[in-house]
Amino acid sequence: MRFNLNILYSALFIFSLSFISKAQEVNDALILSTEDLQGTPRFTAMGGAFGALGGDLSALKINPAGSAVFALNQSSFSLDFNTFSNDNAYRGTMRSSDDNSFDVSQAGAVFVFKSNNENAAINKFAFGVNYERTSNINNAIYAEGQNNQSIGDYFVNKANGIALDYFTLQNNETFFSRYDDLLYEYGFSGQEAYLAYESFLIDPIDPSDLQGNSYQSNVNSTDLRQAYNENYDGNSGKISFNGALDINQRLKLGMNVNATFSDYTRFTRFNEQNSSSTGVNKIVYDNILDVQASGISLDFGAIYNIHDKLRFGVSYETPTWMSVSEKISHTLRTRGDGFGSATADPEIFNVFPDYKYKTPGKWTGSLAMIFNKNALLSIDYSRKDFTQMKFRSNGFEAQNAEINDMMQVSNRINVGGEYRIDNLSLRAGYSYVESPYKDDFTAGDINRFSAGLGYTFGMTRVDLSYVNSNQERNVMMKQSGINSPVNVDNQLHQISLGFAFMF
Template sequence: MKKSLFLIIFILGMSSNAQDFNDALLFSREDLQGTARFMGMGGAFGAVGGDLSALKINPAGSAIFATNQATFTLDFKHNHNNNLFRQNNTQTNSSDLDISQAGVMFVFKANNENVPVKKITFGINYNRASNLNDEFFAFGQNSNSIANYFVNQANGIPLDNLTPFTNESFFERYDGIGNEYGLSGQEAYLAYESFVINSTNPNDLGSTTYESNVFANNLTQQYAYGLDGNSGKVSFNSAIDVANKLMLGININGYFVDYSRATSFDEQSGETNGVNRIVFDNLLNVRGSGISFDFGAIYKPINEVRIGLSYKTPTWMNIQEELFHEISTNSQDNGFVNANPEIFNIFPDYKFRTPSTLTGSLALILNKNLLLSADFTSRNYTNMKFNSNGFQQANEEISTLMQTATELNFGGEYRIKNISLRAGYNYHESPFSDEVNATDIERFTFGLGYVLGNTRFDISYVNTQQDRREQIIRSGLQSPVNINANQHNITAGVSFAF
């Protein structure tokens, strides 16, 4: 990629963005992230409270705190992906270390025992929603060329629009077709300029049909995918304790998402006619922010039992994105050709809404040293929606492919003097109405805590398993990459009571 592309910024005034339902899931995704105690118990904290990450399940949980508390947590993540493409297996590994949580809670107790409100709390907490870092590599033999995708993108566009006008430069035509036909028009233009596709009637500038310039039936294809980024939220929390029986709480959340997705598709053959190599590179940068609200209650019928109920509103987001793409080809007739606009397309901002969430919780405290908890969550992914022009197809895909998904979180903690032993289990139903694109998620969690005076040290381990399917190209290339994803998280944190 040439350095000059970073010096030339192109404002693209069109409604056709680079997003689809997969990005909608990235915006809505919430992994098991938080304090080490929270993760060690499988995140089953909706009725437990007393932990800064518990606030993202039920904001009433801050009223459980007995004293002021500050917590800081680091998370190490390792991804191991087994990738299957066209009967060929590859493996990819990636790791990173980052802050998963940091926050503080202040507790103000009533001086008069006769007042109904026994306690009020105020706090602020950062919690990473999802560590998006991921990568995989796939290769195999295929009879379907990526040229078929570009034929689909070009069909319907008059040849006259894919040909620079008199005294018009390559970049000016790229600009013009982008404003008229959007991203698909730009991809068609790059494919035509790099000889990936030809017009079926090159002598007619009004012709709107195209054909592949790849004639090989046995193609070697490679695909590299890299995702780098995070999503998270900063929550401003307040809760009250009414009569030591009922806790009520609210969060005001500021949400952010920031990621880059780089893909490279390389197709080669030994064919002497037409194009024998195509390299299609894409770099998408996405940034967004939003706001949401959480409401929750915890009721204690007796000291040993806690019942929780919470509701998370949708997150209303504003998204910005920019895209760079290029196509390189090689052929005997034209040699090496690089159709590179050397610019980033900056798309108009757009709106997105995540699904709301409803959670019911139960916790049992036995003999003051054994804690058992469970959360049941329902989230309707069909309510995800792009609320700007140009996203009708993406919204239709969401309505067709998504479903209401349930999540079950179970956790336990056993205390032996200053030591706490923890374990948990998650079962998260796939957001897809079938399991073709992604299976259900299973997590197994373990944790350990140690209290030293006013300080508690925690460590946890989480194993996450899921199978998913990644479609390399939206159309024209039938073979997806099937991925068996195995994720390992080791989290360490420290909490200070003051």
């Protein structure tokens, strides 16, 4: 490269939040607004259809009035093993990727206080605390194929409009200081352009004109072999503090106060090679985005016993008001005729100021039927308007406009049933989640099928569940400028084991 630098870490306190736009995209912001089918094995086995049932710690996130259904104090914890497989198609070439994870998906307890006065209007009060993982962000995509569009054009577009003088080191300047200044002057795009210049991927059309701002790519081939890796690693979770009342053994009212968090890293690598004997014949561009977020939300819910065999529930989950912090880094490596190999690696993270973000709220209506105390059937319908996702800090007008253009209302239907034979419970469920995108291209609907069983030993119950989830998506190669998408067919297999203790 044109300059080498030892490992440094840069905390850049930038006055304009507009430069974050390269780091946070709408598709990534959706991660902060999405919940998977997570929780106790009983909950997941029945498709999450617990809005009118209650009586399960994971049910509290659907309808907080559900804690007033418990007859006894109860604690539970759950473990799950997730394995996914992706079939990735890019320009006629199919590749597969897979990964797995093991984690605690739920842990909590509820405490029930019953009234000794038979004539009291409030028959029962329940208080609960529950942790749940809300989303398993882990995912990996690998795709490769032939293309005639080079990533070199992407860097040319980033550089055009920036005078060559900005890429030229002056007296006492270093690679790092110039890289730092470019963030203030031209944002992350200016830094990307500088890496391309330093690694000989692009050159000015007129090298003698320091005020010239037109550039060209040094890739001299259209027969390009490209490969793309995209790896997400992280989790989202929620701790809920719950309270609920049972009024006249008919109406149950509840409320949650939720503390949420999300912590994930996105790594992308774009690799391009060609067999040309001139110019650049290999490019490797790495990007790391690290996101940490925390927030607060409220849930309100009610369950009404129409009669002993029929219950109706309704609940509302407020938006989550979040504070988000991000840091990003990138490295560009090239190889070519005349210079061998070059590496432009600032070896720093750009750390941006925190910004505010709001997830959409959600309404849920539920109906449950109980048959002779040994069988039940439950159905939930939820509505979530993803156009209400908002970046609440200044400088995100473009992202908010994109949200309005891209997103829509997502409807969700969960259906579940349980049949008991003495101490054994057999369960099954189905969950349908409509895509939050207006088009059918970016992401399709999600279909989940689930089953499970439980066995009660006195005051202890052991539960096991299996969930299969499928979704098709089209993923654009991030920070590459490549117009061809990767078609991803995702299959997720989730096995959960849980223990519940009554006391």
